[in-house]
Amino acid sequence: MRFLTVSQLNTYLRDLLDADDLLNDVWVEGEVSSFNRHFSGHCYFTLKEGDAQIGAVMWKSVAARMATLPANGDAVLAHGRVAFYEVRGQVQLYVDTLRPAGIGVLQAQFERLKERLAAEGLFDQSRKRPLPSLPRRIGIVTSPTGAALQDMLNILRRRYPLAEVIFAPCQVQGAGAVDTIIEALYALYETDVDVIIVARGGGAAEDLWTFNDERLARAVFASPVPVVSGVGHETDTTLIDFVADVRAPTPSAAAELVSPDMTELIDDIRQLRNRLDAAMTQRLTGARDEVSHLNRRLALCSPERRIRRDRQYIDDLIRRATIMLERRIALAHAHLDGVRGRLQALSPLATLDRGYAVVQSTTGALITDASLVAPDDCIEVTVRRGSFRARVK
Amino acid sequence: MSANEPVPGEEYETLYIRLQQIVEQLETGDLPLARALALYEEGVATAEACQRLLDQAALRVRNLMGDQSPAAAEADV
Numbered sequence: 001m002r003f004l005t006v007s008q009l010n011t012y013l014r015d016l017l018d019a020d021d022l023l024n025d026v027w028v029e030g031e032v033s034s035f036n037r038h039f040s041g042h043c044y045f046t047l048k049e050g051d052a053q054i055g056a057v058m059w060k061s062v063a064a065r066m067a068t069l070p071a072n073g074d075a076v077l078a079h080g081r082v083a084f085y086e087v088r089g090q091v092q093l094y095v096d097t098l099r100p101a102g103i104g105v106l107q108a109q110f111e112r113l114k115e116r117l118a119a120e121g122l123f124d125q126s127r128k129r130p131l132p133s134l135p136r137r138i139g140i141v142t143s144p145t146g147a148a149l150q151d152m153l154n155i156l157r158r159r160y161p162l163a164e165v166i167f168a169p170c171q172v173q174g175a176g177a178v179d180t181i182i183e184a185l186y187a188l189y190e191t192d193v194d195v196i197i198v199a200r201g202g203g204a205a206e207d208l209w210t211f212n213d214e215r216l217a218r219a220v221f222a223s224p225v226p227v228v229s230g231v232g233h234e235t236d237t238t239l240i241d242f243v244a245d246v247r248a249p250t251p252s253a254a255a256e257l258v259s260p261d262m263t264e265l266i267d268d269i270r271q272l273r274n275r276l277d278a279a280m281t282q283r284l285t286g287a288r289d290e291v292s293h294l295n296r297r298l299a300l301c302s303p304e305r306r307i308r309r310d311r312q313y314i315d316d317l318i319r320r321a322t323i324m325l326e327r328r329i330a331l332a333h334a335h336l337d338g339v340r341g342r343l344q345a346l347s348p349l350a351t352l353d354r355g356y357a358v359v360q361s362t363t364g365a366l367i368t369d370a371s372l373v374a375p376d377d378c379i380e381v382t383v384r385r386g387s388f389r390a391r392v393k
Numbered sequence: 394m395s396a397n398e399p400v401p402g403e404e405y406e407t408l409y410i411r412l413q414q415i416v417e418q419l420e421t422g423d424l425p426l427a428r429a430l431a432l433y434e435e436g437v438a439t440a441e442a443c444q445r446l447l448d449q450a451a452l453r454v455r456n457l458m459g460d461q462s463p464a465a466a467e468a469d470v
Contacts, residue, residue, distance in 0.1 A: 134409065136402035144456075153454065161450035162402040168457045187457050262447060269443045272412050276436040279419035283429045 010086035017091070023082040027206055028054070028093060029101045030078070032070045043069065047078060047093065054082075058095040065175060070098060077101035077206060097175055099209065110212055114239065117214070122221050123242045129226040131246060131258055132194045137164045138258055139193035139225075141184040144169040148201040148230075148251035155252055160259035166193055172200040177210045182219040189224055195258050196223060198240060199230040199251035211238035220244060230254030352384040400453065405446045412439045 004012070017023055030047030037043045041060030046053050056078060063069060070076050079097040084090070100109060117123065138156065142149050149167070156163060168184035171177040181198065188196055198220065200211065210216070211231045220227050220243045229244035230251040241247040248254035299305075344350075348358060359367045360380045367373055377392045415436040419429060 134402060134406045136400050136406065153452065157452040160402075161452040162400070162405050162446065164400040164402065164453040164455060166455050166457060184457070191457070262450075266444070266447055269409075269412070269440055269447070272416050273437075273440045275416045276412075276419060276433065276440065279416065280429065280433040283419065283424070283426065287426050 006089075007086070010084065010089060014084040014086055017082060017084045020082075026079070026082060027204075028078050028080075030054075030076065032074045032076055033072050035070060035072050037063070037069065045070070045072075047076070054093055055085075055090055056080075056093040056095055058098060062096055062098070062175070066098065075101045079206070099206070110239070113212070113214055114242065117217055117239070117243070122217060128245045131226050131228070134260060135160075135163055135194040135258055137166055137191070137193045139166045139168060139188040139191065139196035140199065141168050141170055141181060141188065141196065142199040142251065143172045146172065146201050148199050151201075151252045152197065152199060152230075152255035155255040156259055159256065159261050160265075161262070163259065166191055173203065173207045173210055178213045178216050181210070181216055185219050185223065189222075193225055195225055196227045197230060197248075197251070197254045197258060198227060198244070199254055200232065201251060202233040202236070205236070208232045208236055208238055211240045213239070216240060217243045228254045228257055349384070352382070355384075358382040401446050401450050405443060408439050408443050408446070412436060412443060415439065 028047060030049040030053075033046045033048050033053075035043065035045040041063060043058040043060075043063050045056050045058075047056050077099045078093060078095045080093055080095040082091060082093050085092050121127070140149065140152060142152070144167075153165065156165060166188065168187050170180040170184040172181070185196070185198070198211075200208070208231060211229075217239045220229075220240055226245040227243075228246045228248050229238070229240045230248040230253060231238050231240060232250075234249040237247075246257060248257050352358070358381070360382070361367055361372075362378050362380060364380075365372075367379060373379060373392045375392050379390055379392060381388055381390050415432050418424065419432055419436070424432065
């Protein structure tokens with residue numbers, strides 16, 4: 001058995017609680033009561049649930065970050081650490097994050113916000129942009145320490161190492177996370193990225209709540225390039241998923257969505273190469289066909305063919321000329337025979353046959369009148385057979 | 394932030410689009426033979442350049458907040 005002073009006991013209790021991991025990082029759900037904001041700015045209240053209660057402290061700095069302070073009766077979800085307050089001998093919850101709690105409250109708020117933003121057109125399908133098929137620079141907004149970043153880099157390295165990643169680190173949970181994400185987004189808007197991934201690995205619904213922030217939704221809406229959200233696991237849906245141009249179920253899936261697959265690219269090049277060869281082969285075949293066609297036409301008008309044709313024509317002419325000539329000769333013969341017949345009919349020789357004689361002067365003039373001769377003239381007398389000279393008496 | 398130096402992806406995109414154009418032009422088929430042959434040669438060279446870029450690519454990571462973060466250190470490995 002030990003004897004302790006009160007302060008020894010309280011110090012012991014304080015150390016005991018401080019050494020406990022669970023108590024140093026815990027979410028507590030309960031109802032606010034006895035809320036009191038001290039003039040110093042610090043807030044003191046009690047969290048109740050059924051018959052149980054615990055004192056809670058929210059420092060001024062935490063309270064200052066809250067849009068509205070909780071009111072008595074509010075169901076809240078408080079994050080912080082549980083410690084022993086020696087002065088009063090009380091166990092207290094030191095709150096660093098306070099949110100409306102209960103599926104109902106939280107969900108109702110979320111639905112209202114979603115409806116409002118939808119009515120404003122932030123989720124319109126018509127403004128969803130297609131992802132670039134070959135992104136040159138890929139912006140990534142996520143925690144520098146999370147596994148999500150390495151998962152995404154590994155996928156990009158494997159699938160599409162042609163790209164350059166521009167990494168804008170941010171906090172993905174805790175107080176102030178929203179501001180760092182918005183800052184990272186706007187830093188990327190100043191660069192020449194083609195697409196942006198906003199990612200966070202899986203976590204409790206409370207941890208993902210950061211991505212339901214209205215200001216963040218508007219920052220994503222303002223993006224000049226397509227945004228892919230990859231927050232949490234497949235089953236998680238946050239506000240940013242509705243605003244993003246494309247929603248990916250996980251960070252890894254987001255990395256796959258923005259990157260074409262290298263093996264497909266290689267295939268693509270191979271296919272283009274094949275089409276190139278096929279087109280060229282076809283063009284060459286076409287050219288060859290053209291040449292052989294021309295060759296045929298050329299053969300048709302070759303001089304050899306002309307000569308053959310001409311030779312035939314000449315033969316024909318000769319043949320026709322021969323026939324013509326023969327016919328002319330025959331005709332001449334016939335004509336000659338006719339003339340000869342007529343000549344014979346007219347010939348005086350036939351008259352001489354009958355005993356007549358032709359009398360001519362020595363100069364050969366025919367003597368058809370007795371007055372043409374005088375006595376002693378010499379005349380030539382022709383009879384049927386021969387001729388003789390005679391003297392006129 | 395550093396200046397906009399060209400990245401392999403940019404070069405690849407340019408080459409890829411050119412290759413597509415060449416193939417489509419050749420496939421329409423009514424080009425003079427000399428032009429077709431020149432296009433074909435360019436196409437073969439472009440396809441090879443694409444292939445080379447794909448073979449040699451290594452992901453580059455630039456950290457907007459400086460290069461001290463684990464991500465950048467990891468990327469240099």
